[in-house]
Amino acid sequence: MNLRTTFEPSTKQDIDKIFEFYDLAIAYQKTKFHKQWQGFERSLVTKEIAENRQWKVLINGEIGCIFAITFEDESIWKEKNVDQAVYFHRIVTHPKFRGQHFVEKIIKWGMLFAKEKKLDFLRMDTWGDNESLIEYYQKCGFNFLGVITPEYKGLPKHYDGITLSLFQIEIQKKLP
Template sequence: MQLQVQNSLAADIDTIFEFYDMAIAHQKKVFNKHWQGFSREMVQTEIDENRQYKILVDGVVACVFAVTFNDQLIWGERDHDAIYIHRIVTHPEFRGYSFVKEIIKWAKDYGAKNDIKFIRMDTWADNEKLLEYYTGCGFDYVGVVSMEKTDGLPKHYEGISLSLFEIVL
């Protein structure tokens, strides 16, 4: 099995949105909250800025994720020297491949090359299953933040609390 992490290309945008649709359908089945869609413009900007990624397994897109380097509204004063991982979606046929651990390996390598000190993530504060999963992958749980300002963030951030996770590099 050959596994590769690559930047997503403009030609991948429809695939990315298919993955988001699959994720929302799954979230609706297993949890009481779900993503409420994303703007194509936002995703296109991420692609243009090389912040949208895909994981290929033997040449097939198996997982997508996005990164950012600023997350002020979520991380406040701690928002520095970090890579923030967002919107990890694994195709149902590839569940169980531990892509979060692969993303962590990739992010550690990226961090070493780019003087980054933290890998960070967030999820809904009441999602116990993901909380356990992320800490099991090596993230430290660093607390909960209640979202006050959400301007510029996707709609599902409005009025929620988030669990925060980080790995210190």
Template structure:
């Protein structure tokens, strides 16, 4: 099995949104919160800026994720020297292949090449199963961010609390 992390292309837009729809359906089944719609423009910008990625397994898209390099509204004063991972979605046919660990391996190399000190991510503060999973993947839990200002973030960030995770690189 060949696993490859690549930048997404505009031609992947439909697949990315199919994955988001699958993720929302899954979230509704297993948790009391779910993502709201993402704008096509947001994802197009991420693709143009080379911040939207896909994981291929033997040539097929198995997972998608996005990154950013600043996350002031979520991380506040700690927003520096980091790559932030967002919206990891694994296609149901590929669950169990530990793509978060694959993304961490990729992000460590990216961070080292770009002199970044942290790999960071967030999730709903009350999603115990996901919190345990992220720490089992090597992330340190570093606290909670209560979302008050959310202008510019997707709608599902309004009025929520997020658990924050990071891996110190190097």
């Protein structure tokens, strides 16, 4: 079966589906790790949609994965926030589409996106002690930069009192 994969900005019509994905992700996190997301403010997602920072990955026209991006992340990346980067957050795959290697697809898409926007890095984070995700992101091509304690100002609830593992991929400026 040939799967057609496309990336599109999410729309306000997608908001209920996005929150459905978040609920599915939290349920899955509870089976895999001792920490879970604590839910998200609808206003955050509405703002991301309005700013074209909430994305969906369509598989043959059906949403298989969602994720958010931002271009600054000072609370987490601190002094490195001055770099030109795209930061990936809340990557969620629908259970029906697990095993489709969405992080790898997002990296490939992100490299083109970053080159178009003249950015230098793809970046993301996960809980500092989530060994399986740390290993997985490295297998996908991210360089592990270490563990930090974020400044909890304006971040979602699950960031309070935790450490984070940081990852990045440097954008190669030369096209192959």
